[in-house]
Amino acid sequence: MKDTVSVGVSSVLRGDLRHPLEWLMRATSARDSHPFVLRGSPTLPSWMAYDGTPTTVRIADGNGRNRYRDVLHLRNGDRLTVDPPQEFDTLGFEVVDPAGVCRLTVSVTFDTDSGTDSKQAMYRPPDDGGPAIVPFQFELPAPTTRATIELTAVAGDSPYDSRLVSLARVLPVQTTQWLKIERDPWLSRPSVNRTPDDRPHVFVVSIDSLRYDYLDALDPLLAALGDRVTVPSEPRVQGTATQQSHGALYTGTHPGIHGITHGTLDENRPTIAELLSDAQYRCSACVSSGNLSPGFGFGRGFYRYDHQEMDWEDRQFDARSIVDTAIEWLETDLAGGHQVFQFLHLFDAHYPYVPPAPFSPDIEADFELVSRTLTLAARLQDTQVEPTTLDQTELQEGDLDRLKRSYWQSLRYVASQLRRFVDELSRAGVLGESLIVVTGDHGEEFFENGYAFHNSLHDENIRPGMVVKTPADSDIAVPETPDIIDLLPTVVRATGGDVPARCPGQPWQETDRETVRITERIIRPVYQLAIEDGEEKAILTYPSNYPDRPTPETADRGPDSVVYYRLSGSESEREERISVPETHDEEWFLGKAEEFLSEHHSGRQGNKGAVSPSVTRRLKDLGYK
Structure with missing residues (x-):
């Protein structure tokens, strides 16, 4: 029967920096100004109750490998409740950036048929700061439907000072150890299994x-x-x-x-x-x-x-x-x-x-x-x-x-x-x-x-x-x-x-499938559509409205050009250009295009991508605009 708590370091961390904040110092010398904490608020599963705002952090090794985690900031006394719709008997998560504490205690309380059951695991960072990510896993002897997670971080010799904690987020680990500054660790989004489970x-x-x-x-x-x-x-x-x-x-x-x-x-x-x-x-x-x-x-x-x-x-x-x-x-x-x-x-x-x-x-x-x-x-x-x-x-x-x-x-x-x-x-x-x-x-x-x-x-x-x-x-x-x-x-x-x-x-x-297939190409110079049905295809080109589709007025005026093709089963000559469509008339293709373009995304949410200058330079080197 399962009744275990495990804490350890995955071998995936081998060769990584000993602490994620060391990356900030190297990144500065490499002229990379990408922040350690990314913009935006990731979503959590609907069955996870958390009062704060989750964020995404980046742990880089300086050699091209970046690990990203959605994390939650649990201060001493804060709790995270996990209440999924199906029973589970395994709960796992990771603690990110635990090196700023003297001792970390992870407590999990599970609801059971007879009341509650609690388990604890303790982690002490080594003198060199230890790994950036420490995984925890709790396995239960019987399934449950609810658990509560709490982190208790014990500082070093100096009293807790929130201003120093903020400073610690941008200082290398050696400096914060010398100053004996406490850094609150982050909790990654928890993951639970489902039991029994016969899904693929x-x-x-x-x-x-x-x-x-x-x-x-x-x-x-x-x-x-x-x-x-x-x-x-x-x-x-x-x-x-x-x-x-x-x-x-x-x-x-x-x-x-x-x-x-x-x-x-x-x-x-x-x-x-x-x-x-x-x-x-x-x-x-x-x-x-x-x-x-x-x-x-x-x-x-x-x-x-x-x-x-x-x-x-x-x-x-x-x-x-x-x-x-x-x-x-x-x-x-x-x-x-x-x-x-x-x-x-x-x-x-x-x-x-x-x-x-x-x-x-x-x-x-x-x-x-x-x-x-x-x-x-x-x-x-x-x-x-x-x-x-x-x-x-x-x-x-x-x-x-x-x-x-x-x-x-x-x-x-x-x-x-x-x-x-x-x-x-x-x-x-x-x-x-x-x-x-x-x-x-x-x-x-x-x-x-x-x-x-x-x-x-x-x-x-x-x-x-x-x-x-x-x-x-x-x-x-x-x-x-x-x-x-x-x-x-x-x-x-x-x-x-x-x-x-x-x-x-x-x-x-479902076997009853729509036969019309549409692919779009949204680039700065033009906007293009490919519309296929059976053995016929049209490629339509419109004036650009980048980063959006053409406006309704542009769609109503029609494309600047349309080229038609007959699609064959031959791999050597798949597309044969034709002057006019044969199965459908031209108005059919234009009508499908206008119908497709009438759907615009509305109420859009999401910041402009928070991507590091190094990634941007890399994409530019590959030709992406």
Whole structure:
């Protein structure tokens, strides 16, 4: 029977700074003015009672790894009540920044059939300050429905002084130890399991820039996933680049609705992690691009959120480190009896397409080609409107073929790492009961229609690769035509939740599907729509109203241009340009566009993204505007 309290330091902290505040001193010397405490107020599960205002903190190691936690400030005597709708027998959380106290006591009181039961755990920071994050886990002999958490921090030799505590937030740990200043620790958002629980574990993996016709690179992964794998033939994304497409995945809405172009996701639109956290899932994410930093709203709802910035040269963080982190979290969370939701984002196949040398000895890294590729991306990404030709670019003869080979090799490396993760699921005995979705956030273009990278609404960019492994005995019927906005309602339905009312995505459990599919591209120069129905497609271009969709007046006047295409089943010639539509008339496409544009996001909430200058510089280096 479970009746334990554990406190320790996860091995994920090894090699990190001994204290998060040390980062502030290094960041100053590195000219990084990003604050330790991020702007914005993260949401908590509806079953958590907290009188204060939660915030998000960033713990950085100075080497490209950032850990984000939603935290609560519990002073001595303050309490946090956890009262979820379903019984639980495991309660876990982390204490962040405990080094400013002499002794920390964590007390938890549980309601039981015979009254209450209390448990305590104590932590004493070592002389060097200790780790930045200390995990606690309480396991009960019998399920309960309510718990109360209290932290008691005992200071050092000096009396408590709130002014010194504020000062301690910006001083290095050595200084505060010398002054014997108390720092109040933070409590991370608690997580509880649900017992009994027969819902699936859920894993969503985003392989950045994965296009459909390169899925053969993922053969090792497909083989590991087994017989319940579906590879739909006509998936679509609803945004053309990383942020807009991931916003659609997170919220089940189009970019013009979830509002990432304003700087952060609209707080009125619940994310998949917020919904699953409310349903007593333990939600974790590990991403490899600053485009998905929590400052943009992508961290909402997660128990833990790691950002490991991809570096193609030293490979300190790549698919291997992301999978290592995911496996470690998986082991911890399964041991605690949690239902697991993990979101992983792998950046290895993104331009400039540099696979690790030991993995692809037949491809020698050419950093002059890398430089040419990044120079071209800086000029075209998020700005290209008209097609161009290779002889108008920085690329030289043979470069394009080398880029394609490197792209394929990068995907094969990603597949080898994800296979390790699937093997771990199998060893843990949870592969069969898990829902696994592997998808591109968009495709990638190699001048098939005169466009490079991810810059158009053509098939090569908006038709990603997608692989789905459904749980045993599941009612999920993966369609041939899934949209990325379908992921949220599908997952929520599979985990027993209610789909948000304003979610246009269609659960895969429903077979009666809308056939019209729309993708939008919101960039500063223009606004564009792709509207598809069956074998016909139109790409419409409007004047820009960035960061919003065109105004109703502009929509009423109609687009500046419309180009029509016939879609064929041939992979070599997917889109054939036609002068007029054949199945529908032109007015039908214009009417669908006007109807789509009439829906504007209203009552938007959320600050402009609080993202560090280092992340901003990194995104600019990659060509993002």
